[in-house]
Amino acid sequence: PAVARDNNCLNAAKACNLNDTCKKYRSSYISPCTSRVSTAEVCNKRKCHKALRQFFDKVPPKHSYGMLFCSCPLSDQTACSERRRQTIVPACSYEEKQKPNCLELQASCKTNYICRSRLADFFVNCQPEPRSLSGCLKENYADCLLAYSGLIGTVMTPNYLRSPKISVSPFCDCSNSGNNKDECDKFTEFFTENTCLRNAIQAFGNGTDVGVWQPMSPV
């Protein structure tokens, strides 16, 4: 019989549950993110976001990024990619009844100091630069991945879109942008069409960017 193809996202989940720290903080966010609190709400989103931030704060990147940035073959749109999409428990942490406009969401992020500073970090550290070999202005994939994962647990929580290529976005779109359509499109494309971020995620998934696995020594 044919051997089942390796599912990197499943392997990362297995590795997490065999590590006491990762196992503990994984179930610490899955519990609040999957517990219904009332007939109206599927979960307590505030508690879910807080526990997600704690997971990425406390668990070494080897395990937390292993699950968040696991690589899936292009052909796989189910077992592997769906598992990767489910890492943050999107039904609670990501989806809302209505999709807000991205600029409105950005404005609400800026009223919260954690969200404001993490969004600023993301724009600095994942700035694309087509002329650089890495695709990034600051040629440091680890900093870009750290800034991206830092957004998880804020109102800007991003997730993978159901798309054949790696594309991520916060839960918002650019309908009802009025005169700010161009500005809104620029904002969303920084997530969905960002070569720097895409290369950083791919390099981690393929294990080609070894630096990410260890903390960078100060230069």
Place this chain on the structure above:
Amino acid sequence: RISVHSRGCLLKEVHLNVTDLGLGYQTKEELIFRYCSGPCVEAETNYDKILNNLTHNKKLDKDTPSRTCCRPIAFDDDLSFLDDNVVYHTLKKHSARKCGCV
């Protein structure tokens, strides 16, 4: 990691598939299951000795009260996993953290 409340009753661990637990979940995820095992003879009190003698001498009719057991006195952290239908589950009090003769 190993707690010695009485010599012999020890925390042991085994690497399993979640399906090995027989709780009815369908998933490919895995876990470390920790359990308490070993004799508790040294921790026995007069109470246990009396029960032993009374059962042996058939003074308790058909009653057989339990004697000192090697049991978890604290449980491990919860375990979460994603099943094959993309639903999360969380198991509580499924694995031992500390053992004792109780």
